[in-house]
Amino acid sequence: MKPGNSVEARTATLAEIAREAGVSAPTVSKVLNGRADVAPATRTRVEELLRGHGYRRRGGEGGRSPLIDLVFHELESAWAMEVIRGVENVAREEGLSVVLSESAGRLTPGRTWADQVAARRPHGVILVLSGLDESGRALLTSRSVPFVVMDPAGDPGDDVPSIGATNWQGGLAATRHLIELGHTRIGAITGPSQMMCSRARVDGYRAALETAGLPVDSGLIRPGTFHHESGYRAGLDLLRMTDRPTAVFAGNDLQALGLYEAARELGLRVPEDLSVVGFDDLPVARWVGPPLTTVRQPLMEMAEAAAKLVLELGRQERPAAGTRMELATSLVVRSSTGAPPA
Template sequence: MIQEEPRPHPRKPRRGDLPIATIAELAGVSPPTVSKVLNGRRGVGEQTRQRVEALLRDHGYRRRQTTGAAPCVEVVIPQMLSSIAMPVLRGVHEVADAHDHTVGFTDVDRLVSAGQPWAEQLLARQPAAVITVFSLVSAEDGERFAADGIPLVTIDPIGALYPTPAVGSNNWSGALSATRHLLDLGHRRIGLLTGPVRDLSARARVDGFRAALDYAGVPFVESLERRGEYTFEEGRDLGAQLLARPDPPTAVVCGDDLQAMGVYAAARDAGLRIPDDLSVVGFDDVEQAAWLAPPLTTVRQPFAEIGATAARLALAMADGRALDQERYELGTTLIVRGSTAPPPARG
């Protein structure tokens, strides 16, 4: 495990008078190949290695002394104990271990809360690759890692980070299937809780929700939509707003399972029973979703497979292989449990 420490004193630079990307261009290779040579890693032909080493020497770089330790794939996570972190790490570890790499993680919550930069410690450690499950990654961050020859792969970023590759699930089809399920049960007044509007995945889920209504010929009612964060508290408060309306929804599609848990609390406070009076659908299928009473109908994201896919992409880049696309989307699965039923009969 990698422990966070106070920001270290500036290290003596290994970098010379040209960025790694320029060294790579001069050598006719990729930046990850230069990084391999600079860090003493395997997987580079002898003639290529000699050509790159000569350029590195000419431009003032010092090759890192190898210690025999296995190269490391670092995973950047905002909350280590979140319900998403562990399955992602399991997926990354499965792939990394098969390629004789170790896996480390950095929980960036404390750094971000303190207003400190999160990337410097990773750049100083020079890992074999970095995978982020962290929404605050920017295109500039991607450029910094590329300049140091460190492959970076993001999981479900807020926006497009081209050319940094991203891995996620098909949020549009997940929301579509969740909403169709409610429509098939007979619901027509369906509330919607969304995630942050800046988030690409949140927007895709809204689009999938609205597409399902369009296909069914059911008008979208803007007053039944509430936008918030992916938290229990937001689900409780926004759900209470919907349920307090004179014409409340008979079902609610939530942006994630935490919001859905909040809606459970709002329904309980309003004296409503799930699913007799209100149907609820979540998104993610975190472990706790099956423990609720009643168990939550939700859209399952394959987090372990997402982590494994990100690891395969990162290691491919570390080997100097080009990727064939910018974003990789994995399929979702609707898990039907006890929180959804036909709408109550109106007397």
Template sequence: MPPRDGRATLSTVARSAGVSVTTVSKVVNGRPDVGAGTRALVESLLAQHDYIGRRSPAAEGSPATARIEVVLEGDLNAYSTKIIQGVLDAGGEAGIGVAIGTQAGADASRPRGWARDLAAAGRRAVIAVVDEPPSTDRAALSRAHLPLVVIAPLNPQRERVTSVGSTNFAGGMAAAQHLLALGHRRIGYVGGSSRSARDQARMHGYRAALEAAGVPVPDDYQRTGDSRYQDGIAGGAAQLDLPERPTAVFAGSDETAAGVIEAARARGLRVPDDLSVVGFDDTEVARLTSPPLTTVRQPLREMGGVALRTALRLAAGEKLDSHHVELATELIVRGSTAARQVGGGADPATR
């Protein structure tokens, strides 16, 4: 199916040559791992379709030239690093260069014509690791004919925004079910923003597991913030200072979980003897906490790879079956959770 603007795409050329889009992409980017006969055929068809004329001068003969732009919101951290690694790995496999910027979300300060500049520099699509791409950015990319793929957006069901995420509800449910199986009945939650459908799905999964087990969820046992270390300290402190403190806490991110562990340490509580803690993401933070963190693994590298391949499909003019893809989460059990201890902070009903 030809693109609506009438321009030839990688998919157009690939169909004419009887090869894959990846092979055409390698030729366009000057990769050496294409047979001479295939290269000659593809280059001939690129010229016939006037595709070569649209390549930026910098792209000629330079395999490392970036074709995909990744934009970040905020500072690079353990979470975004794993996603970017997945994008880079998939880009390397496809022979596609990747550039990384950190201006996503700053629509007020975005230079005018930035999307046109990206297209002129040879970018074929944009991958955003942001909570919520500004509407002005989305409109600018659309005008420049640059497809956008968002990784783990706040609201993944937004129409006409292609995104890749994970099974947040199932992950939250798995975390709570793990704590219930260990005998905990007073289980707190310290998570992300109440404005985020992504974070709300994690909390609703936690609540669904507790409600199915007939375990009440007091309002004081639910705290929201920005999924950072300091939010974990603040939320953990608020819950651990309650007259009837939780014996376990599910945190909406590994950073938040690390903050909860610090709040427990500051109060002389031991993890997991006095408090079990579960995180979410399975970043490097989960292996650096003491003890190592039980967490819900979000397949961040795989999400980056899927986003890269999806961006290439959109750039090739292909139609997607769904605008949002969710990859499965998995509970990873480490040393921060243990069976509920009877006595001390134990539930009164089970003493």
């Protein structure tokens, strides 16, 4: 069986599923509609059969709610706001509303998120930095609810439609910019290693150093999360080294701001003593002092592309396996980078 928006395989009718499960057809219907009045054991049995048979609900757009579901792994920072605005833009044009959820730590007893989605039957689901396990995919597929993964945290698989950005190119461009300014000891603070976007950025950083003939010093690469605090901690570690780096490529803008704080605390000026490059180009990058040189990720456009793709999938009812789009990143040079101290 293929997960995701794969080839339609209506191998069993609702009545056949019901017979095999030993329940009535209306009971199967209730499960499909995410109704609460079905015994958990029955629900599980029916879901397994739906999944095993690769059942797909008929009807396409009919019976769908005028909604798009947008699911974040973690709902914080201006990053999420850019994504929300992008999805809102497309939803508004289509007369749809956006349902927002956070998957981190979400353990609603009884009715799960997937049940709720099955019950409301949105036009599509956009998962942001948030995977979906096989049973979740099967559930959406059986209800004919298309989904798209934005900026995949892990490897979503070739058959899952997804929208990303050219993270590797971004890491390369950021580091080349620092090399061109004359830096040779360039540090990096990474995002979580299980996130593909994070790995790609660091790989781009390494590629820039190697192609410039500079050594890659693993002591200058510090692991972190995508939060401010992490940039601050890793920043203190890097800047307290006896042979400290003269420039640092941060995993994202929030980390870069944490690094600013570490530099301030140690009495180092940006960019005179330390050059800093971020990633994302959140609105705040323009507002901090000095304004941050960063790799722009077109978050709003990516979210718009994800929303358009998921609606397209919903309308066409066509297999879109293998659809993977990466929008271009671009370096935005502001005032946080300069020549290394003499």
